[in-house]
Amino acid sequence: MIRRLMAALVLSVFICGFSQGNYVVIIYKINPRGEGVVPGGQPGLGGPGIGPGGLGGGMFSPDGGDTGGPGGMMPPGGMMPPGGMMPPGGMGYGMFGEMDEEEDKSVVVTVVETSPLTTGNLQKFNLGAGLPVRLRGISPHNIELRKKTPQYETIVLQSGGRLLPAVSKQFETRFAEKLKSNVVADPLEAARWALAHGLTAEFAKAMERAVELDKANPTVAAYTKVKEAIQRGTPLLETIALKERLLSGYQLVQDGKQHFALLHNMPGDKPEAPQYCLDRLEQTFQSFYYWWALQGIALPVPTVRQVAVLTDKPEDLKRLHQQLRSSPMRADAFSAGREGVSVFSSKRQDPPYQYFAKSCEPIWHQGFERNELLTGKSKTAGVPREIAKLIQLPQVGQQVNDARFLAALLRALEREWEITSITNEASRQQLYAAGLLPRNVQAPEWLLSGIGSFFEVPLQSPWGGPGSANAYYLPRFKEYRKTGKYKSPTHGGNLLKQIVTDELFRSKPGKDETPESHLRHARAAAWSVVHFLANTQPEGLLRYCKELSRMPRDVALTEEQLLGCFARAFDCATPTGIDQNKFDLLTTRWIQYIDRQPLAAEEVHKEIRKVYAQMVRPAPNTPGQGGPGGSTPGLPGGGSPRPGGLPGPGGLPGFPGGPGSGRN
Numbered sequence: 001m002i003r004r005l006m007a008a009l010v011l012s013v014f015i016c017g018f019s020q021g022n023y024v025v026i027i028y029k030i031n032p033r034g035e036g037v038v039p040g041g042q043p044g045l046g047g048p049g050i051g052p053g054g055l056g057g058g059m060f061s062p063d064g065g066d067t068g069g070p071g072g073m074m075p076p077g078g079m080m081p082p083g084g085m086m087p088p089g090g091m092g093y094g095m096f097g098e099m100d101e102e103e104d105k106s107v108v109v110t111v112v113e114t115s116p117l118t119t120g121n122l123q124k125f126n127l128g129a130g131l132p133v134r135l136r137g138i139s140p141h142n143i144e145l146r147k148k149t150p151q152y153e154t155i156v157l158q159s160g161g162r163l164l165p166a167v168s169k170q171f172e173t174r175f176a177e178k179l180k181s182n183v184v185a186d187p188l189e190a191a192r193w194a195l196a197h198g199l200t201a202e203f204a205k206a207m208e209r210a211v212e213l214d215k216a217n218p219t220v221a222a223y224t225k226v227k228e229a230i231q232r233g234t235p236l237l238e239t240i241a242l243k244e245r246l247l248s249g250y251q252l253v254q255d256g257k258q259h260f261a262l263l264h265n266m267p268g269d270k271p272e273a274p275q276y277c278l279d280r281l282e283q284t285f286q287s288f289y290y291w292w293a294l295q296g297i298a299l300p301v302p303t304v305r306q307v308a309v310l311t312d313k314p315e316d317l318k319r320l321h322q323q324l325r326s327s328p329m330r331a332d333a334f335s336a337g338r339e340g341v342s343v344f345s346s347k348r349q350d351p352p353y354q355y356f357a358k359s360c361e362p363i364w365h366q367g368f369e370r371n372e373l374l375t376g377k378s379k380t381a382g383v384p385r386e387i388a389k390l391i392q393l394p395q396v397g398q399q400v401n402d403a404r405f406l407a408a409l410l411r412a413l414e415r416e417w418e419i420t421s422i423t424n425e426a427s428r429q430q431l432y433a434a435g436l437l438p439r440n441v442q443a444p445e446w447l448l449s450g451i452g453s454f455f456e457v458p459l460q461s462p463w464g465g466p467g468s469a470n471a472y473y474l475p476r477f478k479e480y481r482k483t484g485k486y487k488s489p490t491h492g493g494n495l496l497k498q499i500v501t502d503e504l505f506r507s508k509p510g511k512d513e514t515p516e517s518h519l520r521h522a523r524a525a526a527w528s529v530v531h532f533l534a535n536t537q538p539e540g541l542l543r544y545c546k547e548l549s550r551m552p553r554d555v556a557l558t559e560e561q562l563l564g565c566f567a568r569a570f571d572c573a574t575p576t577g578i579d580q581n582k583f584d585l586l587t588t589r590w591i592q593y594i595d596r597q598p599l600a601a602e603e604v605h606k607e608i609r610k611v612y613a614q615m616v617r618p619a620p621n622t623p624g625q626g627g628p629g630g631s632t633p634g635l636p637g638g639g640s641p642r643p644g645g646l647p648g649p650g651g652l653p654g655f656p657g658g659p660g661s662g663r664n
Helices: 119-126 167-175 185-196 200-213 218-232 241-246 273-294 314-323 351-365 370-375 394-433 445-455 473-482 495-500 515-536 538-549 559-569 580-596 602-616
Strands: 022-029 107-114 131-133 143-145 152-156 251-254 260-264 306-311 333-336 341-345
Touching: 022 394, 022 602, 107 351, 107 394, 119 131, 143 394, 152 602, 167 185, 167 200, 185 200, 185 273, 200 218, 200 273, 218 273, 241 314, 251 273, 260 273, 273 306, 273 394, 273 445, 306 314, 306 394, 314 341, 333 394, 341 394, 351 394, 370 394, 394 445, 445 515, 473 515, 473 580, 495 515, 495 559, 495 580, 515 538, 515 580, 538 559
Parallel strands: 260 306, 306 341
Antiparallel strands: 022 107, 022 152, 131 143, 251 260, 333 341
């Protein structure tokens, strides 16, 4: 997912030794037996293996893994203590799920780039064989994926009946000739596509070709000016007031070639987290200013180093969100414009991930080491000693693969969360850093939310970047409009007015909405407006920011003030109010533009939704007990026979069972 922009931007992200691969979607049902996860349920944990235990086929065997000796059984119960209700809503499952009002919490979904696949391997995979792949940015080890098991399904993304190549390969195929063209418009087209798909190295290559062809071109001139400003960098910070005031004990890290300083409290077992965060912040920073340059606009690049916080303590995240004037949190992160800081959690907190992570804990209690399974040099790295001795046995090898798969899936879910939160919040931060908005003007949430989602890499998307349709919000916005989610007693029902007056963010949820779903509706609408305006009238967005800059300081702006600012910026104002005809015309153009937006790899979505619908189909009500223990049985006891020939100690615990139903 990550490319280098220039030699100065060195991303210290582990790359698995391949430059162009393919994509898979992994849909994992946290409760594989179908009891259903509802608020109040808690993941059941596999109990101890029985007796010496036979060697089973692994927790993800195609037949359910119920071969070999018996696995650990889950005792009845599995109920969450009173008051332990899980919060409703959540972030949802991204680009491939149904657009249900309440996002399902019993399934996690991720899209991962793999090492190159072959047609032969794919044919065997479709017939039930395992698919050995390396997952980009996750692990150098092969992990065998299955097409369908009781716990998860894997979908290999295809287009036109062929494997969907990595986005870097798509760029190479699509723009090879345009990069050789002597017409400056051709490399500029390639540069826009590259930036919108997160290909920063390819973007730089295309722009350098454009520079060779026509330095006087307005877009090329803006790019050159921004590039020079970025390369000058910013002075290192010696002290940060925020650290002294609110974050005592946090460490300060910064790179002289970058534009952010990071305060963090990462423990010793996460040494790579601060640098990864800094690298992503820098990439987001550069993408923001280069996108504006592609519009022929050279925004002033900040000359003062910006500040971000990475915290390993959920209580610190909550405290900072309360103490700083900030927007609602998204993906466990927020930005505070007045203080000029973005704050990120190192721990993913949404209910689906928490369910899944909890269900994996018994595996780590057995002695498997998550990080070592993924990054260790040997095939037994991170494997308990008693299991490593038997790794040549097929069944034991499968058990190790299963543990490595779960570690990889956890890492992939965490990594996409990090990328989305950083690209969203750091982009918001640039509105103030570039001087587009004064820090003491309370900007409307629709603008902040829309800008963040316009520049973000969306959840569960194989790629993303500024200018491309947001794979998370585009299908939702279309579905919400279709099903009548946007209704208003004011403004004559005009949806654009509901958005630009912040009515969608300020209003209370309807009787059929949760606070989370209500906020999701508002964010989807905000993204759609910013996406339309940024791609068709970027100068209008700058005029809008200037209008906001003239507003009173340190007070919430009224709906009338917000509507007036918008109308003046986009030529819909009269001396006494709003030109309704022009406003209605703008509304029509916006809706038509969004309706025409395609979603990348759209032809595979129907198949993925079909698989998803089958996995989350509710089962008949069952008693409130935990899910069954994992199907991988305990390994043989390690002790020698006792007098009388009795077997040694029992096997290791079974793999995790599914969550309890939460019903009495």
